[in-house]
Amino acid sequence: MLKKGNKLYSILTGTCPKCHEESMYEDKNPYHIGNIFKMNERCSHCGTKYKIEPSFFYGAMYVSYGVGVAFAVATFIIAFVMFKATLINTFIAIIVTMIIFMPFIIRVSRNIWINFFVKYDPKAAKVNS
Numbered sequence: 445m446l447k448k449g450n451k452l453y454s455i456l457t458g459t460c461p462k463c464h465e466e467s468m469y470e471d472k473n474p475y476h477i478g479n480i481f482k483m484n485e486r487c488s489h490c491g492t493k494y495k496i497e498p499s500f501f502y503g504a505m506y507v508s509y510g511v512g513v514a515f516a517v518a519t520f521i522i523a524f525v526m527f528k529a530t531l532i533n534t535f536i537a538i539i540v541t542m543i544i545f546m547p548f549i550i551r552v553s554r555n556i557w558i559n560f561f562v563k564y565d566p567k568a569a570k571v572n573s
């Protein structure tokens with residue numbers, strides 16, 4: 445289901461939105477917190493510049509708000525509806541979930557944000573490969 449050429453592939457793997465061949469990040473693991481915002485400047489495969497304009501990725505904060513709410517709602521449904529937890533325990537579960545997934549949410553939000561602006565280009569993927 446998840447193939448190169450699908451926006452979801454780039455969003456979930458953090459690969460270049462144009463060619464899907466290279467990771468945008470210096471360190472692929474978002475849980476190495478010190479490196480979480482370190483991105484390569486350009487794709488080494490197709491040359492796409494990731495930071496389209498200065499402070500481009502500030503926009504990703506709006507996306508992370510939406511992604512964060514989605515995680516909170518999902519946790520609420522799982523804890524409160526499925527496990528019949530009390531409200532206070534549900535609240536704690538939401539906080540814990542947010543903390544655990546925060547690095548993932550930050551990365552995914554950036555990936556979603558750049559995928560709004562850069563389209564997959566099969567020709568870019570073929571260059572050099």
Ligand SMILES: [Zn+2]
Nearest residue numbers: 460463487490
């Ligand atoms: Zn690329």
